[in-house]
Amino acid sequence: MTAALHDDIRWIEAAARLGERGRPLSAPNPAVGCIIVRDGRVIARGWTQEGGRPHAEAQALADLAEIGQSAANSEIYVSLEPCAHQSERGPSCAETLAKADPARIIIGLLDPDPRTSGKGVERLRSAGIAVDVLDSKTACQSLAGYLSQAQKQRPFITLKLAMSADGFIAREPGQEQWITGEEARAHVHARRAKQDAILVGGATWRADNPRLDVRLEGLENRSPTRFVLTQRYPLDKARWIETPQDVHQLSAFQSLYIEGGAKVASAFFEAGLIDRIELYIAPVKIGSGVKAPACILPEALDGWEIAETCQLGSDRFTAYQRIETIHAA
DSSP, rough: OOHHOOOOOHHHHHHHHHHGGGGGTTSOOOOEEEEEEEEEEEEEEEEOOOOOOOOHHHHHHHHHTTTTOTTTTOOOOOOSSSOOOOOBBBBHHHHHHHHHHHHHEEESSSOOOOTTHHHHHHHHHHHHHHEOOOOOOOHHHHHHHHHHHHHHSSSSEEEEEEETTTTTEETTTSOOSSSSOOHHHHHHHHTTOOSSEEEEEEHHHHHHHHOOOOOOOTOOOGGGEEEEEEESSSOOEEEEEEEGGGGGTTTTTSSSEEEOHHHHHHHHHTOOOOOOOEEEEOOOOOSSSSEEOGGGGGGOOOTTTEEEEEEEEEEEEEEETTTTEEEEE
16 A cells, blocks of 8 residues: 555545534434645544535535635545535535635545436546545445435444343343443443434333433433334334334434344344444343343354444443445445
């Protein structure tokens, strides 16, 4: 790998991570990140704002204009192909970038939206701008919900389970509720804050009446829409679906976070609808209670790879993702 390509990959990965700041408030638009670089230094940056506008590119260019600079002779890194279609809310990003006249534009991946796919690149090249498309894995992961929505007509689905070292996800009735510690529970709330929707099973809903919201200071407005998997409805505080396959009715949502319980986890896993599994494992043994589904235990996850792992206090967080579950267009 050349030094120049290494730098391109590094900046695109930074743009992809920046874009995630917009999740989930950028919906219905994808959470895109944009970084403008000159002489190896960042001179402006932007990410898709709440409600989908301004787009990341427009935000970065506005940031640049505020300091009295132009994009001339710069390199612009954007995690997703700039949109090529005009809308009532503003001009296309491809057109705006073409007029900005940078030296080069580096794109994380092509947009699967047929209104843009390839057309954004074509518009930029027609303006004499050098364009490179990296097909970045990091960009794919940061936009996994948008890509799943476009390619699978359903949200990107994450299953979260907290369990003991001996594989239990709940204690016996009447015992202490929590298995993991405060650090892990705060991490769960941070993960909720990046989701469009959240789901539990009917038994969990009726027994626990869970809030399923975000209780981190400053992020309360990012609480996801609540769903219950149940055939006993109506519900007055949540929406519902009857079967796992009904997630295809939720195509307006880019991401769905499943929090339990065991039957729901098994049903979605066996239906092949889980894209990512997030396990929080506490270093305690319970001995009895509700067992985690055997198919979701780490030793059973053939065809999955570790996407992320970290220590949260005394608990271990590990995320697994289906190998090649999301592909660039």
